[in-house]
Amino acid sequence: MTRWLTHLFLGIVVGSVGVIVHLSPAGLWMEEKFGLYGLFHVRGAITAPDNVAVVAIDQPSASRLNLPMTPRLWPRDLHARLIEQLTQAGARTIVFDLIFDTPSTIAEHDEKLAFSMKTAGNVVLVERLVYEDTAFFAGASEQNYSRVVKEGSIQLLPLIADAAQAHAPFPLPKMDRVNNYWVFKTDAGDIPTLPTVVLQIFALPVYEDFVRLLRTINPAYAAQLPIKEDASDIEDLIFTLRDLFLNTPGLVRHLKIELNRDASMNSSQRNILHAFLDVYSGDDIRYLNFYGPPRSINTIPYHQVLYPDENEVARQSRPMNFENKVVFVGFSAATQPEQDIVRDDYHTVFSNPDGLYISGVEIAATAFANLLENKSIRPFPQMGSLGILFLIGLGLGVIFMILPNQGAVVASFVLIFLYAGSAYYFFKEISIWLPLITPVFLQLPMALFGAISLKYFEEKLESQQLKKAFGYFLPDRVVNDIVRNSGAMTLNNQLVYGACLATDAESYTALAEKMEPQQLGRLMNSYYAVLFDPVKQHNGTVSDVVGDAMLAIWAKTSASTDLRKDACLACLDIAAAIERFNLTANQPRLPTRMGLHFGEMLLGNIGALHHFEYRAVGDIVNTTSRIQGVNKYLGTHLLVSGEVITGLxxxxxxxxxxxxxxxxxxxxxxxxxxxxxxxxxxxxxxxxxxxxxxxxxxxxxxxxxxxxxxxxxxxxxxxxxxxxxxxxxxxxxxxxxxxxxxxxxxxxxxx
Structure with a gap:
């Protein structure tokens, strides 16, 4: 039972360590740096949504247009022409990842850009926040991010800002690697970020359906919202919806139930509404579900959109179809040297080995595409993750408890393989991110090392207990040999020099006849304790006990003087101990005769079949017994041969x-x-x-x-x-x- 409890305790410890590590910043860091990286790369690149595209300001476009690489130096009338081209091509929303915060050197260019934006009516601009980076923990999701503290936004040029349909910031944490982004920036006035604003604009066609569903649940809620014609102020609309959802827990759940019941909408409309509801009900911080390395989202060079007729070959290889698409415009380098000129790039899980990072405009497009598909990477719920990690640790402990080491290792790797396969499946199919590094690279090795260590100490304890138990009957050398050979008896007999001591208690036969067996047993146990202790203290071994007689030996491979001296000292101590023993009140006396001899003998395990005994074999044993017997004739108690005392x-x-x-x-x-x-x-x-x-x-x-x-x-x-x-x-x-x-x-x- 103790062994079961020990291994169960190991499982609890391994599970608890997994829980503690997962709750710590180090656990999140490991999962983000290695776990998320591994899952993305095992999954590989996937197809980005067809209704999202990037128009890239890049080196080929700069060369073709005879312009510098720096986007802010490009003439704004060029952007006006781009808007016209995209609008004519059917673009649904045009998002500029360019900051228009200062007047152009040519005022007419600003006017042309504003006019084009006003005419199109579907342009969204990015704005920049003034911020500082510090580490913080987001309470809702327990994640570690860089906190952006808003001190104020850099105002866009009023002429251009007024012409845009909406504008919003898109801050990204300046960390070692970008894994996530904000949907709502709670520490900057709870403002919506660029992907949220673009999604809200994209969802405007189903806004009336949303209001209708809301009216079904509670007409009072619907009355708080503006009608579609008054919903042109996107930022005000988002703040209104944000307040509604935050102040009405459970509203999203009821809306989704009604949405699933409603038969008036097609699948596309349903998907957009689901994405819309998820933006307002999910976490404020989302993990990016990258589609692959740089330019995995359909990316068209700026000049090819501006002059489509001159790029027929390029268009045939990758058709430029902008019908009903959300188009993001911004700097996106195709090579690493371009990237070094304009630093608007971020290290991600898909950064190329040649140093090419994903551009900010592609990250913005990725974030919007994730919201639109409702496929952001979602960490498994905290309590669920903790439960899984604890159960994995407990399971590993139980496996090692039940199975031998080899089987336990195989079973543990199978368990981890199944779990890792499940984590990969969840990640690939439904974008759920399960903890991976902690169970695979922490809990499994910890359980393996802990179980092997426990078994080692258990076996060592069992070995010590075995040695202790056999030590009552056999010498330490023989016990060690048995333990080393897993209990098998080896016939490693040895010819040695040894002193042999034989003892005999006087009048034992008559005493045994008079006493009860239990009483006699207690007496003899006390008697032998007196005999055995001096033998052990002076490096001897009790070889045999029969009735009242004891045979002890001192053996070495050479005729050592110390060996004979130890035997003599033991005999004198036995004699003194027996004298004290015989003075004990209310106890029969057991005067003891001893004989000590020295010579060559064969020492080892003597026997056959399934019975062996550790004995000394040779004339010395028989002679010692005869020497002990001479005491009866001489009236002595301790006789030794001349071979024993020579030189002592x-x-x-x-x-x-x-x-x-x-x-x-x-x-x-x-x-x-x-x-x-x-x-x-x-x-x-x-x-x-x-x-x-x-x-x-x-x-x-x-x-x-x-x-x-x-x-x-x-x-x-x-x-x-x-x-x-x-x-x-x-x-x-x-x-x-x-x-x-x-x-x-x-x-x-x-x-």
Whole structure:
């Protein structure tokens, strides 16, 4: 359950991080810079609406007309002729992305332009705002933009301004890359921008239908609006409609319902009304749905429109049909050198690699075309995006929780691929922009790294728990080997030098017969804790436990003195611990005999089929057990062989002579390990020295001297077992001296 909760927590964390990043300015920056860019380029260029065109002031036109590249230096009577040509060609609206704010050097040219505009009655002019760029967050859409603070507009030349049907600004954020524009400029008096004004003019033919639908919903609303004949002041009409929609929540929804029910309008009229309603009900800031690289919108050079008869070949390759079209006129470079002369260009997602950017007039045309088609790029609703990101993070966490690493990686990439495919479909088909960078390049790697890290730590924890569990039964080296081999037992047995310790508790059989199994189990657990701790503290390994007996080993590849020293120290600590254990009240005593031997042995995993045990194999093990058994004869508790104490001067030992153990053919020189020399008492030192002299007398068959020395020891240490043992032998040999074949080796006939 804990593992499930851990991975569920990972999913919640990944989902929450996605939500937090998406809400942050960094999240928007990444989605705009990389996500939007990627979606546009995967989608590629699309066909721009046929009823929108751009007449470009460009280098070919300047050369043909023998004019400078700078548009403001072009004579205005030329623009008057252009208006006449476009009007004759059936243009529905003519939009000039040129600022006419100062008088021309030739007054007649201004008059001609004003006359042409007045006659056409369909010319819209752009005006410029005085502004400063600062960063801000738009509350409604939670987007980061450059704020334009209006200090006042640059007034157009009155003669020309009065002749135009309408005029409006088209400010664009001066950012690293233009992605959006304003429909209404709320921080500049809530004024409509150029695309909005042009759309309102374009929608005038269905204005009466709109008023009729509005009257159906609420006649009072319709009464607030001017009739079509009085709607010529476009800016006043837009402000009136803006106030109506802002102050009447839900009005657009009711209008769309009525629009869908109305059978009197054709599809074209319905589409225009839908676009009209969306302008007033949607966000004030819209993302541009670019149609492709520069000049993706039908673009005709200025001179070809002005002199169509001289450009028959060009017109045949791209016919100049302006019937019922909205035509935008402005500077639009065809090459990068042209662009460097007149800087009216903007970096966008479709900027060409050669440095050619999309011109301001084409962006204005794009914005209007988006409004007309009702296909601006719309970010997915904020709450929906947050929900999607959280669910993706949660889903990735659950996938990694259920599946193994390889399957989880595949499943995660499939999930992200499906999501990215859905994001692309929504973007391409219905212009909905889903978050892309955060789930694909942040949440997926985070979930992948987090899950792998979690599994690594889980496996590490399981490994540690496994090592700890097996450590109760096997040495660390074997446990590590099992863990490394995923539990498989390897027969990597090794020939080593080692010290082997065998212990045995006195009277255990009788004690086990009298005690209840549970009580005996608790007693033996306490007893073994006393034995095991010194072994571990002094770098030993408990190899086997049977009943009351323990076998411990100290092993190295070389006959190290430190190894034998550690074994001796462990034996002395065990002896002291057992003495304290036996002083515990209300607990049976367990006097313990120990035998310690040193030599070569085979150390490793011994067994077959499905059962193995970590054991030491060799004569040393059997001999150690026999040495431990000699304690019963000598009345001692800690016997070591000569191989153990050779070269160890820090311990006080009592020599006991050579013993031929049961089943052995070679005698073993035994010693009693008494204590550390530094902590030895005077009595212990005297006992060992005196017994050494007695042992020499015994070995030299000096029975009387040996008996005297042993009696002297027993007078001071009455319970000394070795003295009693040898005294019995001396008395026997004193009464019946052995023959000439006698030697001092003592034979032990039983275990």
């Amino acid at each position: 001067d820090e311990f006080l030992v009592r020599p006991l002579g050579d013993f031929l153990l049961t089943g052995k053919s070679t005698p073993v020189n035994l010693f009693e390990l008494v204590t550390h020399k530094q902590s030895a008492s005077q009595l212990q030192l005297w006992l060992c020295d005196t017994f050494s002299c007695v042992l020499r007398a015994y070995q030299n068959q000096q029975w009387t001297e040996a008996c005297d020395g042993l009696n002297e020891i027993l007078n001071l240490v009455p319970g000394d077992g070795p003295s009693k043992f040898f005294l019995d032998n001396c008395k026997k040999y004193k009464l019946a001296p052995p023959d000439d074949t006698w030697n001092s080796i003592i034979c032990i006939e039983s275990k």
